[in-house]
Amino acid sequence: MTSYFTTGAGHGSSPASSPLSPPQQNQRSTALSNRLTSVLSASYADSDIRDALGTLSLRGIHNTAETRRQIRLDVQREVIQSNAEIVRDFGAVAEQLKRIGSVISTLNQTCDEMRKHIGQAKQETAPVLEEATALMEQKKSTETKQKLLDAFSNHFLVPEEDLVVLTASEQPIDDRFFDVLARVKQVHHDCELLLGGENQRLGLEIMDLSTRHLNAAYQKLYRWIQKKFQSLNLEDPRISSSIRRALRVLAEKPSLFHSCLDYFAEARDYVLSDSFHYALTDAMSGNAAAGTGADRSVKPIEFSAHDPLRYVGDMLAWVHSTTVSEREALEALFVADGEELARGIQAGLSSEPWSRIDEDKEETFDGRKALSDLVNRDLVGVARSLRQRVELVIQGHDDPVTCYKVVNLLAFYRKTFSKLIGSQSNLVDLMQALEKYTFNHFEQLMRGLASALAADQASLVPPDDLSPPEFLLDALESLLSLMKSYETSVDLEEGSSSDGENAFSSVLRVAFDPFLTLARSSSNKLKDTTAQVIYQTNILLAARAAIQPFGFASATHNAPLSSALSTLRNNLLDVQHQFLLEKSGLDNLLEALEPFSQKSTEEASAEEKLPNQSDQQKPQLADLTKLIAFKPESLVASSQQLDDFLPSALMDATDNLKRIQSASLVQSVTEDAVEAFCRDFEFVEGMIIAADEARGMTNMNLATGGSMISGRSGRSSRRPGARGEENEDSEDDRWSLRALFPRTTGEIRVLLS
Numbered sequence: 001m002t003s004y005f006t007t008g009a010g011h012g013s014s015p016a017s018s019p020l021s022p023p024q025q026n027q028r029s030t031a032l033s034n035r036l037t038s039v040l041s042a043s044y045a046d047s048d049i050r051d052a053l054g055t056l057s058l059r060g061i062h063n064t065a066e067t068r069r070q071i072r073l074d075v076q077r078e079v080i081q082s083n084a085e086i087v088r089d090f091g092a093v094a095e096q097l098k099r100i101g102s103v104i105s106t107l108n109q110t111c112d113e114m115r116k117h118i119g120q121a122k123q124e125t126a127p128v129l130e131e132a133t134a135l136m137e138q139k140k141s142t143e144t145k146q147k148l149l150d151a152f153s154n155h156f157l158v159p160e161e162d163l164v165v166l167t168a169s170e171q172p173i174d175d176r177f178f179d180v181l182a183r184v185k186q187v188h189h190d191c192e193l194l195l196g197g198e199n200q201r202l203g204l205e206i207m208d209l210s211t212r213h214l215n216a217a218y219q220k221l222y223r224w225i226q227k228k229f230q231s232l233n234l235e236d237p238r239i240s241s242s243i244r245r246a247l248r249v250l251a252e253k254p255s256l257f258h259s260c261l262d263y264f265a266e267a268r269d270y271v272l273s274d275s276f277h278y279a280l281t282d283a284m285s286g287n288a289a290a291g292t293g294a295d296r297s298v299k300p301i302e303f304s305a306h307d308p309l310r311y312v313g314d315m316l317a318w319v320h321s322t323t324v325s326e327r328e329a330l331e332a333l334f335v336a337d338g339e340e341l342a343r344g345i346q347a348g349l350s351s352e353p354w355s356r357i358d359e360d361k362e363e364t365f366d367g368r369k370a371l372s373d374l375v376n377r378d379l380v381g382v383a384r385s386l387r388q389r390v391e392l393v394i395q396g397h398d399d400p401v402t403c404y405k406v407v408n409l410l411a412f413y414r415k416t417f418s419k420l421i422g423s424q425s426n427l428v429d430l431m432q433a434l435e436k437y438t439f440n441h442f443e444q445l446m447r448g449l450a451s452a453l454a455a456d457q458a459s460l461v462p463p464d465d466l467s468p469p470e471f472l473l474d475a476l477e478s479l480l481s482l483m484k485s486y487e488t489s490v491d492l493e494e495g496s497s498s499d500g501e502n503a504f505s506s507v508l509r510v511a512f513d514p515f516l517t518l519a520r521s522s523s524n525k526l527k528d529t530t531a532q533v534i535y536q537t538n539i540l541l542a543a544r545a546a547i548q549p550f551g552f553a554s555a556t557h558n559a560p561l562s563s564a565l566s567t568l569r570n571n572l573l574d575v576q577h578q579f580l581l582e583k584s585g586l587d588n589l590l591e592a593l594e595p596f597s598q599k600s601t602e603e604a605s606a607e608e609k610l611p612n613q614s615d616q617q618k619p620q621l622a623d624l625t626k627l628i629a630f631k632p633e634s635l636v637a638s639s640q641q642l643d644d645f646l647p648s649a650l651m652d653a654t655d656n657l658k659r660i661q662s663a664s665l666v667q668s669v670t671e672d673a674v675e676a677f678c679r680d681f682e683f684v685e686g687m688i689i690a691a692d693e694a695r696g697m698t699n700m701n702l703a704t705g706g707s708m709i710s711g712r713s714g715r716s717s718r719r720p721g722a723r724g725e726e727n728e729d730s731e732d733d734r735w736s737l738r739a740l741f742p743r744t745t746g747e748i749r750v751l752l753s
Contacts, residue, residue, distance in 0.1 A: 156187050156194075156206050158213070167216040173224045173246060181217050181249065184210050221246055222256045229264045265377035272322060273381030279318050280389075308397045309405050312390055316413045319382055323420060323427070326375045372421040383430045394438050400449070401481045403442040404507065408489035410435040443510045449475075450514035460522040466535040466659045468542040469522060475515035476546040482507055483550045504552045512557070516543050531659075533571045538661050540565050569669060572657065576673035579656050580649065581680065585641035589684050592629035596621065596687060624691035625737065635740040642743060646751045650674070674752045682745040688737045 042049060061067050158166075162180045165171045188210040194203025225246050232243070251257045280301045301318065304310040394403060414431035421427060453459055453471050462469065468476075486504050519539045523532045544561045547553040581587035624630050629638070645652075653673065657666045 155190065158184055158187065163213060166213060167220060169220060169223070173221065173242060177217075178245060178249065181214075181221075184213050184217065188214060218250065218253050218256055221250055222253075222260060225250065225260050226263055229260075229267050261374060265374060265380075268326070268378035269381045272326070272378055273385060275322070276318065276382045276385055280315070305393060308393045308399075309402055309409065311393055312406050313409055315386055315389065316409065319379070319386060319427070320413065320416060320420075322382070323375060323379060323417070326378055327371065327420065330371055330374060369422070372425060375421050376425045376427065379427060383426050387430055387434060390434050391437060394441050398445060400442050400445040400511065401478050401485075403438055403445065404482050405485050407435055407438045407442060408485050410438060411489055439506075443506075446510040447514070450510075450518065453515070453518055460518065460525065462522055462526055462531075462535050466531055466538055467661060468539050469519050472515055472519040472539060472542065475511065476542060479508075479511050479546060482511055483547070483553055486552065487550065501556055502552050505556050508547075508553060508557055512543070512547070512553075530575045533568055533575060534657065534659050537565065537568045537572065537665070538659070540568065541660075541662050541665070569665065572660070572665075572669045573672050573676070576653055576657060576669050577676045580653060580673055580677040583652060584645040584649070584677070585638040586677070586680060586684060588629045588634075589638060590680055592627045593624075593684065593687050596624070621687070621691045621694040624687070625695070630688075630691075630737060632735060632740055635737065639741045639743065646748070649752055678745060678749050678752065681743075681748050685741075685743075685745055688741055692736050692738050 061071065158180065162183070165176055166180045166184065171177070188207060191203045191207040191210065194200070194206065225243065228243055228246075247257070247260070250260060282300055301311065301314045304314060390406075394406065397403060410431050414428055414435060417425065417427040417431060459471050460469070483504070486507070516539070520536055523535045523539075526532045526535060540561055544558065544565065547557055547561075578587070581590065628634055650670065653670045654666060657669065660666050
């Protein structure tokens with residue numbers, strides 16, 4: 001830029017090249033000055049200058065004098081050329097606009113002509129369009145009616161080929177049959193909508209037609225199920241799905257459904273009765289009839305008819321196994337599909353209200369109850385045959401223990417069948433009846449045995465050793481078997497009734513009480529009272545020992561037996577007490593002292609009573625020596641007898657009750673008898689001391705007493721002779737009762753301990 005301005009200034013100031021006059025030079029100087037000022041005042045930061053410089057840089061112009069001189073001209077030339085091109089372009093555009101204007105004019109004319117033609121055509125086609133619109137509406141209405149007719153026909157009218165599948169007996173019962181049946185049922189149900197309209201004739205006709213088709217289909221299904229039941233084997237294959245589906249559908253007709261079940265029950269009753277007969281008489285045939293492989297090692301049940309328990313057990317086991325198999329085979333029918341059957345039967349009761357048993361009560365289908373009822377009906381013939389054979393074998397058997405085991409076996413199966421097919425079933429009723437029949441036969445056998453024993457007097461004679469009679473031991477042995485059998489039975493779980501009895505109480509009444517009564521009454525044949533008591537004691541001890549280990553038996557009979565034994569123990573105590581008194585000689589002294597006894601209770605001692613005696617009684621004690629038993633000779637003899645008795649008293653007393661078959665009872669009774677004997681001796685001792693005191697013999701010297709004591713060895717019989725000149729009264733005043741009977745209660749207790 002600097003060079004540009006420098007060169008320009010030099011060129012303008014050259015006098016040889018400038019033709020201008022001085023004034024013109026001044027003007028140019030001013031213009032140049034202004035130009036310089038304008039250039040110098042311009043900012044290089046101006047965007048226009050930057051753009052201009054950028055344009056120059058892009059054009060690739062070199063900064064030369066020639067270029068500087070021609071740049072303006074070049075720029076102006078380019079501007080002029082550009083303007084010329086623009087003018088030419090605008091001329092082309094104007095020419096095109098003219099052409100467009102002519103085309104638009106032509107189009108406007110054409111549209112006007114078309115409007116005229118359209119108006120004329122509209123006037124001419126208006127009637128035709130109205131007629132066409134009416135025809136279209138009629139066509140639409142006709143098409144709608146056709147669709148309704150097709151829909152009605154497809155829904156309410158069943159094709160003829162489907163009706164053939166539904167009603168023709170030669171057509172099979174398959175999925176297509178059930179599909180057609182479901183469709184016909186839906187048609188029959190939807191006829192209710194037609195009956196709700198103004199014209200009910202069509203609904204009635206279609207309902208009547210569908211009803212006839214349904215009845216024919218149900219009859220076909222009923223006959224098909226009956227035919228299937230004839231060849232159906234429940235033990236080997238499961239009930240097919242088609243039969244289960246057929247029964248679910250047939251449940252909608254309760255009358256046909258129950259009739260079908262009746263037919264099935266009759267068929268199964270015949271099959272099972274036949275199988276039971278074969279199992280009884282021919283095991284291999286029975287296995288084959290039952291659908292199992294023949295096992296040649298299995299013998300017919302009749303082979304064990306000689307053993308009632310095994311025979312009845314084998315029959316009941318077969319019936320139980322058959323019942324379980326029958327229930328498992330039919331369980332899929334009534335339990336798995338129970339809800340569908342219930343819905344079908346409920347729908348059938350709604351359509352057949354006359355099928356209700358109780359019109360006021362709403363019936364609900366219980367699948368498990370229906371299953372149990374059907375199994376129960378299937379086994380009617382088996383139950384009848386079972387009852388006849390059990391009654392026959394029990395009637396011909398005379399072993400009461402075996403009969404009672406059969407009773408417990410029947411009770412077990414009664415509980416089992418009650419859990420399996422319900423308590424309200426024929427099999428449970430049969431078990432109860434057979435149980436009652438067998439128990440009645442058991443009671444008759446036991447009563448017959450008791451009656452035979454009562455008539456046989458020889459068997460009632462007590463043994464010499466006073467042990468329980470043989471017939472009682474046999475009865476107790478049988479009772480032990482009965483109690484063991486009951487202990488393992490199901491009746492034991494039932495517990496006792498409100499009156500304290502249990503199921504075994506009735507057994508005890510016929511198998512225990514009569515024999516115990518006979519045994520106790522046989523003691524009357526003994527003349528000795530002591531022997532009777534010992535004999536009865538042994539009988540009751542054996543009876544109590546037999547039932548005591550079993551709580552159900554001792555609960556009702558232990559208390560009476562213990563009470564009777566307590567009474568007998570008191571009798572034995574009296575016997576043993578009297579034995580001690582007789583063997584010791586103390587009974588004579590007690591008998592003599594009886595008028596002097598003022599005891600209020602048996603436990604009161606003589607020392608407690610003597611101080612309470614009145615003054616009028618005391619002088620009477622002095623007269624004690626006048627009694628024969630208290631004469632010197634008698635008293636010395638009694639004392640000697642006591643001394644001889646004491647060393648072996650316990651052995652003799654024990655030997656007195658040696659026939660009692662309970663050492664503990666003998667020991668207990670002997671100990672109590674010894675205690676009673678000691679109390680009696682204490683009373684005698686007290687009376688002797690009191691008599692001596694009343695006679696004033698308390699201060700007798702020891703020598704006198706010694707001489708009296710020595711008289712016990714035989715010298716006392718000589719003393720009265722040596723003093724024969726003295727009277728009896730003076731003699732009584734010189735000897736002491738205590739000296740003649742010196743034993744003390746303490747010594748007695750020590751010797752008898």
